[in-house]
Amino acid sequence: MKKTLIFVALILVTSVFVSAKDFTVTLYGDYFSVADAAYKDTYGGKKFFPEVKIAYRYKGNFYLWGSCGYLPANFKWDKWSNKGVVDADLKMKNASNKLFFSTGLGYWIGYIDRGQIAVKMELGACSTYNPTEITEDNIITKKVTVTDRNKQWGLGLRGNFGISYGLTGTIFTEASIGYMYVWAKNNGDMINAGGFRLAMGLGLKF
Secondary structure, three states: OHHHHHHHHHHHHHHHHOOHHHEEEEEEEEEEEEOOHHHHHHHOOEEEEEEEEEEEEEEOOEEEEEEEEEEEOOEEEOOHHHEOOEOOOEEEEEEEEEEEEEEEEEEEEEOOOEOOEEEEEEEEEEEEEEEEEEEEEEOOOOOEEEEEEEEEEEEEEEEEEEEEEEOOOOEEEEEEEEEEEEEEEEOOEEEEOOEEEEEEEEEEEO
């Protein structure tokens, strides 16, 4: 949580020092398809999560961008029918909240204005932070038998392609697709903790 607050604070501080006409803020609803088979078995193959991105135009049509996304993935087993996954008298819960951090360079063609279309291409680095907490409770005694906490970091690359359409002089909508390849360690093995991303967003141009 501290790292998230620091990231948000850095974005806010940066936005104070840049010219108001040079940056945009976009809020996305992301559809995420998990790449690794092990993650699909555990968390499900497809998820929706929010993401916010700030972009700063620094020269011509080139811009710098940074984003943060939050993906909760909570699941539990507490039914007798799950015998074979865990013991029948146990209830298991896994709380896992994945954070995506990305930054990079972008280029757009067109105009971000009312009735205008802009095509955006972005390439950059990304990372994931995935704290997990697994607890097991005995259904009969209601006592916690196991509590396991773990943290996972991953680093990788990310590419995005988007099309923006100006609704007004300052508000625009955007459709975006992309892919994240994130190297992360899971149970001793290196996996791809990223995947395919499809998003719709609403942005504000200053």
